[in-house]
Amino acid sequence: MxxxxxxxxxxxxxxxxxxxxxxxxxxxxxxxxxxxxxxxxxxxxxxxxxxxxxxxxxxxxxxxxxxxxxxxxYRKDVILPIATSEVEKEYQNILNKTVNSEQARIDKINSQRQEFQDSLSMWTHNIKIPITGLQLILDDNPTYKDILVAKNKVLQIQQNLTAILGYISLSEGNNDLLIDRVDLNELIDEILKRNAWDFVNKNQHLIYNHDLPTIVTDKKWLEILMEQIIINANKYTPKDGTIKIYSESKERFIVIEDSGIGIDSGDIKRIFENGFTGKNGRQNMNSSGLGLYLANQIAEMLSLEIKVDSKKDSGSKFVIEYK
Known part of the structure; x- marks a missing residue:
């Protein structure tokens, strides 16, 4: 009609x-x-x-x-009419390219949206655990030991908040950079001070000689990256274990090495995937699979590379170096 x-x-x-x-x-x-x-x-x-x-x-x-x-x-499942001239053929080629490009863009947006929803859902679950623990502690008459445990729960909440806020910022493209000289010793001191309770609670031996170099990068994003790796080392290193922080060279400017449970050979290639927790993560209630993913995303943004050397039951070595 x-x-x-x-x-x-x-x-x-x-x-x-x-x-x-x-x-x-x-x-x-x-x-x-x-x-x-x-x-x-x-x-x-x-x-x-x-x-x-x-x-x-x-x-x-x-x-x-x-x-x-x-x-x-026109959609991808609709067959176009037969072109009767070279001009029509060219128009159809342009149309196909445009539709395919637009569909790829839509698929990418949908994938990112689903990825974000999955990460937010997992983060919400993880943050409920320490909050529930805090409520149980505060409902009774807390002892000094209970207060120390409560501090640990608050620290877990802070760590989860840092991770999810960094993830949201990256997802929304808020990756503003302020490049300057960064003293790695000062940066690591801040991270260790903020997370000191985790090391004290597990009586871990921290070997750190303050011999790290000064590099040129974005301090805020590098601090988030380093904190995620240090938290990860603490999380998977048992009580009385050892964590070393040192520099190997100007290019391999910082190394975080631990005597923890290591990473299964089948998991090591996937540890930087969003939401991937692997065999170790299934044994740890605080594992979200977000920390190392966030660290790797930041490394890409800063033109850095995270290399991992690890074996099951033999500890892990994370090296941050320039690409």
């Missing part, structure tokens, strides 16, 4: 111009002294030609509008 209406409007427009053309032609012939009979014969021939032309144009217009209507509703 729409096709017929569009075609009728086109023909109506053509008839308007035909009437004007015939009137002007008849007037011109009259001024040249052509008789009425001759003018009528000439007008008859012109009319016949016009009728043939308008019928032909009508048919071609319907075909063209039908093609355009198919293109207008």
């Amino acid at each position: 729409k096709t017929i209406k569009k075609t009728f409007n086109i023909i109506k427009n053509q008839l308007f111009w035909y009437v004007i053309f015939i009137s002007l032609t008849d007037l011109s012939l009259y001024l040249y002294g052509i008789s009425r009979e001759q003018r009528r014969d000439i007008m008859s021939v012109i009319t016949e030609i016009f009728v043939v032309a308008i019928v032909t144009n009508y048919i071609l217009t319907i075909i063209k509008i039908q093609k355009l209507s198919k293109i207008n509703d």
Whole structure:
């Protein structure tokens, strides 16, 4: 119905111009002294030609509008009409490329949205655990030991908040950089001070000689990156274990090495995937699979690389170096 209406409007427009053309032609012939009979014969021939032309144009217009209507509703599962010229073929190629590009963009957005929802859901679950623990402690008459445990729960909440806020900021493209000279010793001191209870609670031996270099990078993002790796080392190193922080060279400017449970060989290639916790994570209630993913994303942004050397039951070594 729409096709017929569009075609009728086109023909109506053509008839308007035909009437004007015939009137002007008849007037011109009259001024040249052509008789009425001759003018009528000439007008008859012109009319016949016009009728043939308008019928032909009508048919071609319907075909063209039908093609355009198919293109207008084009989706990947719709077959385009057969191209009858090189121009139509080129238009169809452009259309296919545009549709595929747009679909790829939509798929990427949907994937990112789902990834974000999954991460937020996991984070919400993880933050409920220390909050529930705090509520149970505060409901009774807390002892000094209970207060120390409560501090640990608060620290877990802070760590989870840091991770999720960093993740949200990256997801929204808020990756503003302020490049400056960064003293790694000061940066690591801040992280260790903030998370000191975790090391004290597990009686871990921290070997750190304050011999790290000063580098040029973004302090805020590097601090988030380093904190996630140090928290990870603490989390998977048992009581009385050892964690070392040192530098190997200017290029491999910081190393975090622990005597923890190590990483299973089948998991090591996937530890930087969002939400991946592996075999170790299933044994740890605080594992979200977000920390190392966030660290790796930040490393990419800062043109750094995180290399991991680890074996099951033999500890892990995380090296941050320039690409």
